Amino acid sequence: MGIATYPASSGGGIKSVQRGQAVSAGSITITAVDVSKSFVRSFSEGAAGTVAASGQVAAFSISNPATNISNPAANISNPSANLAGNQTELFARSFSAGTQGYATNAEPQNAQYRFTMNGSIGSSTSTLSGTTASLSSHTSNAAAANLSGGSTNLTSASYGVYLSNSTTLVATGPCRWEVVEFN
Secondary structure: OOEEEEEOOOOOOEEEEEEEEEOOOEEEEOOOOOHHHEEEEEEEOOEEOOOOEEEEEOOEEEEEOOEEEEEOOEEEEEOOEEOOOEEEEEOOOOEEEOOOOOEEEOOOOOOOEEEEEOOEEOOEEEEEOOEEEEEOOEEEEEOOEEEEEOOOOOEEOOOOEEEEEOOEEEEOOOEEEEEEEEO
16 A cells, blocks of 8 residues: 655645555555545445356376385294203102101112203294285376356446545555645
8 A cells, every 4th residue: 555645836736645556445544634625536446246157177187106015035043952961860769667657768669760851952944935015006087177157246346545534544445546635
C-alpha cells in the first residue's frame, strides 16, 4: 500500500495530492488532510464471485525397479574335545554285625570298580545356506482426467476507499486511490 505525496504547484488551488494502491481491504495511514477541503477518488482493481473448475490432469506413471535382497551363507563350527585320562573309582564296602550288635567295618566283600574314560568328541560344522529374495518391478499408471464442475458467477466488484478521519483511509478491497486536498 504505497503512498506518493506530490507538493502543490505554485499559484494553484491544490494543496497536496496523495496516491497509492490497496491490495486488499484494510486501513491506510496518510498524511493529515483537512477533511472539509479534500476529496478521494478510487479505481477498483478486483473481481468478485466464483469461477467454475475446468482443465485436464495429464496421464502419469510411477515405476519401481526390480530389487534383490541377499543374505550370505554362514558356517557355525564347534571345535573337538578330548576326554583322556579321567578316572573314577568306586569302592563297595559292606558292614556286618559284630557279636555285640554293633556294626563293624568289614573288609570289602565285593570287588573294586574303576572307570576310565578315554576318547574324544569330534568337531562339527553346520552350514546355513544363503538366501535371496526378489521383488519384481512394478508400474502403476493413471490415465488423463478432465476437471469440470460448478458454475461461474464472476462479476466486477466495486472496491474503493473512503476517509474515516484526517489521517486514515479505509479500503474495501483492491484498488488504486488518490486524496486531493485544496487550499
